[in-house]
Amino acid sequence: MGKYFQEEIETASREEIVKIQNEKIVKQVKHVYDNVAYYRDLMDKKGVKPEDIKTIDDIKKLPFLTKADLRDAYPYGLLGTDLKDCVRIQSTSGTTGKRVVAFYTQHDIDLWEECCARAIVAAGGTNEDVVQVCYGYGLFTGGPGLNGGSHKVGSLTLPMSSGNTERQIQFMMDLESTILCCTPSYAAFIAESLAEKGYKPEDNKLKAGIFGAEPWTEEMRQAIEKGLGIKAYDIYGLTETSGPGVSFECEEQTGMHINEDHFYAEIIDPDTGEVLPDGEVGELVFTSLDKEAFPLLRYRTRDLCVLSRKKCSCGRTHVKMSKPKGRSDDMLIIRGVNVFPSQIETVLLNEGYTPNYQIIVDRKNNTDTMDINVELTPEQFSDKVAEVADKEKALEGAMRTMLGIGPKVHLCAPKTIVRSEGKAVRVIDNRKLH
């Protein structure tokens, strides 16, 4: 196997790519208009007809979809085919009220897995490799995506799923895994565990890792590369568009090639919705050009990044996106779970607290920590320490139920949470991820 999984398309000229995109968008908009009533209404409201979309440039005329639309249309409102044509669902990590369920036909699964296969080959994978997939399997797209990609490449696939580090290490050493797929924080944890057991980086047979599903820094890349003796590649994706493999890093490690024959990317001004030129930071918007069952058009990812069409030394011609530089909404990703400050506010009000709080996120030993400072009210106060401590515990329990992860709650005196310009600073993220 060569340098590319699908050389012809991955190295196609700009003209060829645009030609493919032009053909696919016309067909896709018609497919969506005919089959997805929810989006048809949005188009009608905007006064756009399928005939108005003649080339990929006309995509600007289409309305956006947001996470709120996905919530409104849950579960079947954005389905583009009959259910009998679907073969799979996947779902997001599922914080309350924000769950996304995406549907796939066999065609959709195949194109997603091909995208993952491109990523594996770009990381040096061939049918002689042993690919250890320790992303979670199940509703989460990480495990199934890389598993399918590895099959398409023809590599020996170890469907480990996440956790049980002892077993991960045993299989890694005994079956001589050569490519590791997991979250970057888990890769760092495996590296530490190997070191604790007395293994040196050269003792394993790994050559590369494909890491994604959470933000990570260049420093973390270097630490993982050193700790495991590998090259560490970034991969990006989201359940709404398919899963991992929407874009992936090549040997140059200077951004992720977007699979432009399937996913059309735009960068917009998050406030005005105006499309921005390449090189400017804005919100990433994706259009699925040929997915059948869950064909989202102009889906706003909330990820802020930059597109670059600079010639890449790897020979791939597809546009590259930077690592996301932050988010245009206030969503936090903590230990892989999506957390919205509004959820915390809901819990506080339900439990009888004021909505004055501050979230402090940090990363210690490669694990995210979450602390919430909450202002105590006179009604909650008691002269007995145990009673106040019980209130703190009860609030932690309510937070864990709502968020899916357990924060540490700290009760503070009223009016002590820092406010700037009259408004509380809600989130302090000390992780330095961007």
Add this chain to the structure above:
Amino acid sequence: MAIKQVSVFVENKKGKLVEVIEKLAKANINIQAMSIADSKDFGILRLIVSDNDKAVALLEEDTIVKTTDVIAVKMDDIEGALYKVLQTLDKADINVDYSYAFTVHKELDAYVVFRVDNIADAEKILADNGFTLLNNI
């Protein structure tokens, strides 16, 4: 008679305790007894002061305070004195939530403050057994 104790929420951070005490000092409020119960994040400062209402009004500006009725029992400053008081309460099935002791220098007497679950019963039983309770300090 029960006496007033003011409980003050204090964050477990450097400089927080001195802020509270400074306010009282500047307002010429005398602290007759105090104790602190703390957890990892916060402490509860319990005070018996010369002017409870004034202290509450002052401290409420910055934090949360609460007034609680407690009883203060005069004890002989001899071995076994505390045992006698506690034994009396225990026999009457009164639960002590917390307690702390102080002395009044002029008189060389010892006092113990009790927060109990049934203050009326506790007062009666202690008085019946010949203990002296403080009405005010």
